[in-house]
Amino acid sequence: MxxxxxxxxxxxxxxxxxxxxxxxxxxxxxxxxxxxxxxxxxxxxxxxxxxxxxxxxxxxxxxxxxxxxxxxxxxxxxxxxxxxxxxxxxxxxxxxxxxxxxxxxxxxxxxxxxxxxxxxxxxxxxxxxxxxxxxxxxxxxxxxxxxxxxxxxxxxxxQALPRDLLIEESLHFIQRNIRLVTVKDLLEHLHISERPFQKRFMQTVGVTPQFYIRVRRFNEAIRLMDTGEYDRLSDVAHALHFHDQSHFIRDMKQFSGVTPKSVSQKVNQFHHDEIGASYLA
Known part of the structure; x- marks a missing residue:
């Protein structure tokens, strides 16, 4: 608890x-x-x-x-x-x-x-x-x-409908490789072209695979900060293979509402579990 x-x-x-x-x-x-x-x-x-x-x-x-x-x-x-x-x-x-x-x-x-x-x-x-x-x-x-x-x-x-096993496999692949996965990696792993994959992913998940990866990587960043294993925010960004520091800052601020520095300073005030992150306004 x-x-x-x-x-x-x-x-x-x-x-x-x-x-x-x-x-x-x-x-x-x-x-x-x-x-x-x-x-x-x-x-x-x-x-x-x-x-x-x-x-x-x-x-x-x-x-x-x-x-x-x-x-x-x-x-x-x-x-x-x-x-x-x-x-x-x-x-x-x-x-x-x-x-x-x-x-x-x-x-x-x-x-x-x-x-x-x-x-x-x-x-x-x-x-x-x-x-x-x-x-x-x-x-x-x-x-x-x-x-x-x-x-x-x-x-x-x-009463469930037939499952889209390819999309479910893509979700498992993202989860297993969240630190470095790209849509290109997914397409190669699944042996499918981009347009039909994007359409099926949107229908089944509700967002694009690119956006989904960004959200899951953000949550992984919160988890890594909470472990205390990284001394610098740049180390967290590097561990998650962000293109550069600006992309890391953009995603952290967009999804948390505060800068990465602010997150790191009060990460213990976040409630973060296997499901996601939240904090008192």
């Missing part, structure tokens, strides 16, 4: 049957009375989120450079997030339980073209989850919520 001040985070691994489509279930529990604002960095992963405070939505609004989302439901499905997002919560305690999905799972589990869900969300009524939402509101804790979400996704798996 990891704490961001008074927010307790717990990650629960998926059951065996869901491991191809679910990364983790992440439970966040806040017991305080003050309103919270959390900056959430892009992580390359869609998700199914349930959150509430005494049965009502706990999210006041979500703000990005592109706009403001209000009136969030207690249960929603979201696609790829390409910008730093500020999640503003109401006063009082809340519980949030997220099924963090694999990048391809919007298509395999929900039959959605991922590009249509980028920086977007769907309410529970849109994917036949009214009964699930009602059951979640009446749970006693985050662990029970995670179990209900798991059961719902297991049902979806039984």
């Amino acid at each position: 990891v704490y961001m001040r008074s927010i307790a985070f717990t990650t629960v691994p998926p059951i065996e049957e869901l491991r191809s489509d679910v990364e983790y279930f992440r439970i966040a529990e806040y017991a305080g009375s003050e309103a919270m604002a959390i900056k959430v960095c892009p992580n390359g992963l869609p998700g199914l989120v349930f959150q509430h405070s005494y049965g009502r939505t706990a999210i006041k609004c979500i703000v990005t450079d592109s706009g403001r989302i209000v009136h969030m439901p207690t249960l929603f499905l979201h696609g790829q997030i390409t910008e730093l997002a500020v999640m503003n919560f109401i006063n009082g305690p809340f519980v949030s339980v997220q099924a963090v999905l694999k990048p391809h799972a919007l298509k395999t589990l929900f039959g959605l073209e991922a590009s249509m869900m980028t920086n977007a969300n769907r309410w529970y009524a849109d994917f036949a989850a009214e009964a699930l939402n009602a059951a979640l509101v009446n749970t006693k804790d985050g662990q029970e919520c995670a179990a209900l979400l798991s059961g719902f996704l297991l049902e979806k798996l039984g």
Whole structure:
């Protein structure tokens, strides 16, 4: 269990049957009375989120450079997030339980073209989850919520569409080689030309492979900073094979909202796990 001040985070691994489509279930529990604002960095992963405070939505609004989302439901499905997002919560305690999905799972589990869900969300009524939402509101804790979400996704798996195994292999290849992988490497590894690959990746993942690599490499940079193994930021940039320092600074600032130096100075204030990075606004 990891704490961001008074927010307790717990990650629960998926059951065996869901491991191809679910990364983790992440439970966040806040017991305080003050309103919270959390900056959430892009992580390359869609998700199914349930959150509430005494049965009502706990999210006041979500703000990005592109706009403001209000009136969030207690249960929603979201696609790829390409910008730093500020999640503003109401006063009082809340519980949030997220099924963090694999990048391809919007298509395999929900039959959605991922590009249509980028920086977007769907309410529970849109994917036949009214009964699930009602059951979640009446749970006693985050662990029970995670179990209900798991059961719902297991049902979806039984109705899953054929998988794009080539795109799933590309995602595995990126994960294994995140420090130096390029799109050219992917094309050579998969024996496919660029245009059909780009189209299939966008349909299945929701962003271009170039953008996805940038987001995953950013998250790896946060992880490397947190290890304390590197004395200089330039060493982190070099370890991740950034073209130059300016590209490293650009990506760190774009996805975290602050400069690499600021990140390194307060990296311990970030909540960073296998899923992604966030910090208090």
